[in-house]
Amino acid sequence: MQLSVIGCGYLGAVHAASMASLGHTVVGIDVDEAKIAKLAAGEPPFHEPGLVEVLKDGLASGRLTFSTDYADLADAEVHFIGVGTPQRSGAQGADMTYVNAATDAILEHAKPGSLIAGKSTVPVGTAARLTELAATKGVRLAWNPEFLREGFAIKDTVDPDRLVYGVTDATRDEDTATLDAVYATILERGTPRLVTNQPTAELVKVAANSFLATKISFINAMAEISEVTGADVTQLADAIGHDERIGRKFLNAGVGFGGGCLPKDIRAFTARAEELGKGESVAFLKQVDEINLRRRQRVVDLVVDSFDGQVYGHRV
Incomplete structure (x- = not known):
C-alpha cells in the first residue's frame, strides 16, 4: 500500500x-x-x-x-x-x-x-x-x-x-x-486486534500510561514508608511482584518516571476529565504526579545528606 x-x-x-x-x-x-x-x-x-x-x-x-x-x-x-x-x-x-x-x-x-x-x-x-x-x-x-x-x-x-x-x-x-x-x-x-469506537481507542493509551505511572508512584510511596521503618523496598517489590495480579514489572523504586509520555499524559488526562465534569474520577493521578515529583527531590536530599550537607567539590 x-x-x-x-x-x-x-x-x-x-x-x-x-x-x-x-x-x-x-x-x-x-x-x-x-x-x-x-x-x-x-x-x-x-x-x-x-x-x-x-x-x-x-x-x-x-x-x-x-x-x-x-x-x-x-x-x-x-x-x-x-x-x-x-x-x-x-x-x-x-x-x-x-x-x-x-x-x-x-x-x-x-x-x-x-x-x-x-x-x-x-x-x-x-x-x-x-x-x-x-x-x-x-x-x-x-x-x-x-x-x-x-x-x-x-x-x-x-x-x-x-x-x-x-x-x-x-x-x-x-x-x-x-x-x-x-x-x-x-x-x-x-x-490480537481490538476494534472499538473512537473514544475507547483514544482512552486506551492514556489509561495504560496512567496505570503504569500509578504503579511506579505506588512503589515509591512504599519506599518512603520503608525508609522510616527499616524495610527493604526492593525485597518488598519482589515479594508482592510474585502475585500474578500485581506483577514485578514497573515496580522499581527510584527517582520516578520521566520521559516524553507519562508526565504529560497523566496531566492531560486529568485536565480532560475535569473538562468533562469527571475530575474526581482521576483525582488520584494528581497524587501520583506529586509522589513522582517528590522522589526527584528525595534523591537530591539523599546525596546532600550522604556528604553531611557539603557537596561542593565532590563528584557524584
Missing part, C-alpha cells in the same frame, strides 16, 4: 521506517528541514536501537522517502498522524496545535476515500471532531494508538502485543479492512 506518515519525530520516524520494512511504500513528512535531511540520509535525529538499520534498508529499497512538501502525500491510501501533543504552556492539558495542523495539511492534499489514522496521544473527543472535519473532504478517520517502549520501538511496531482500531459505526467495516491491509503481516502472526 501507499502510506504517508505526518510528523517524523520519535513516533513518526519509527512508524514510517517500520511500515516500509513490511513492504509498504511510505513517505514521511515533517516541516523541520534539518530533521528530514538527516532522515533522508539514513541518520535518525535520536537514538533508538535497530532504527538505523531499518531506516537505511527502507531508503535503499526505494520504499521509504522523506519530504517537507505535504503535496507528496496525495497518492497515499492511509495517512498516519504521528505528531507530538506536548503539555500546553502554563496549563495541564495537551497542546493540539500540531495535530490540528497535520489534519488540515492532509485534507488539503488527500484524495477522497483515503483514510487518516491518528496515532498521536490525544484528549478523548478529538477523533470525533476531526472525523467531522475530514468528512467535508470525503476522507475517513480512525484512531490507531501506539504503544511504543523506548529501546524496543521497532519491535513494538512490527510485533506489537495488540492492535487497536477506533472507528465509527458508519465506516467500521471499510476502516477495519483498510487497517487490516496495512497490518496484514502482523495479523498473520496472530497478534
Whole structure:
C-alpha cells in the first residue's frame, strides 16, 4: 500500500521506517528541514536501537522517502498522524496545535476515500471532531494508538502485543479492512486486534500510561514508608511482584518516571476529565504526579545528606 506518515519525530520516524520494512511504500513528512535531511540520509535525529538499520534498508529499497512538501502525500491510501501533543504552556492539558495542523495539511492534499489514522496521544473527543472535519473532504478517520517502549520501538511496531482500531459505526467495516491491509503481516502472526469506537481507542493509551505511572508512584510511596521503618523496598517489590495480579514489572523504586509520555499524559488526562465534569474520577493521578515529583527531590536530599550537607567539590 501507499502510506504517508505526518510528523517524523520519535513516533513518526519509527512508524514510517517500520511500515516500509513490511513492504509498504511510505513517505514521511515533517516541516523541520534539518530533521528530514538527516532522515533522508539514513541518520535518525535520536537514538533508538535497530532504527538505523531499518531506516537505511527502507531508503535503499526505494520504499521509504522523506519530504517537507505535504503535496507528496496525495497518492497515499492511509495517512498516519504521528505528531507530538506536548503539555500546553502554563496549563495541564495537551497542546493540539500540531495535530490540528497535520489534519488540515492532509485534507488539503488527500484524495477522497483515503483514510487518516491518528496515532498521536490525544484528549478523548478529538477523533470525533476531526472525523467531522475530514468528512467535508470525503476522507475517513480512525484512531490507531501506539504503544511504543523506548529501546524496543521497532519491535513494538512490527510485533506489537495488540492492535487497536477506533472507528465509527458508519465506516467500521471499510476502516477495519483498510487497517487490516496495512497490518496484514502482523495479523498473520496472530497478534490480537481490538476494534472499538473512537473514544475507547483514544482512552486506551492514556489509561495504560496512567496505570503504569500509578504503579511506579505506588512503589515509591512504599519506599518512603520503608525508609522510616527499616524495610527493604526492593525485597518488598519482589515479594508482592510474585502475585500474578500485581506483577514485578514497573515496580522499581527510584527517582520516578520521566520521559516524553507519562508526565504529560497523566496531566492531560486529568485536565480532560475535569473538562468533562469527571475530575474526581482521576483525582488520584494528581497524587501520583506529586509522589513522582517528590522522589526527584528525595534523591537530591539523599546525596546532600550522604556528604553531611557539603557537596561542593565532590563528584557524584
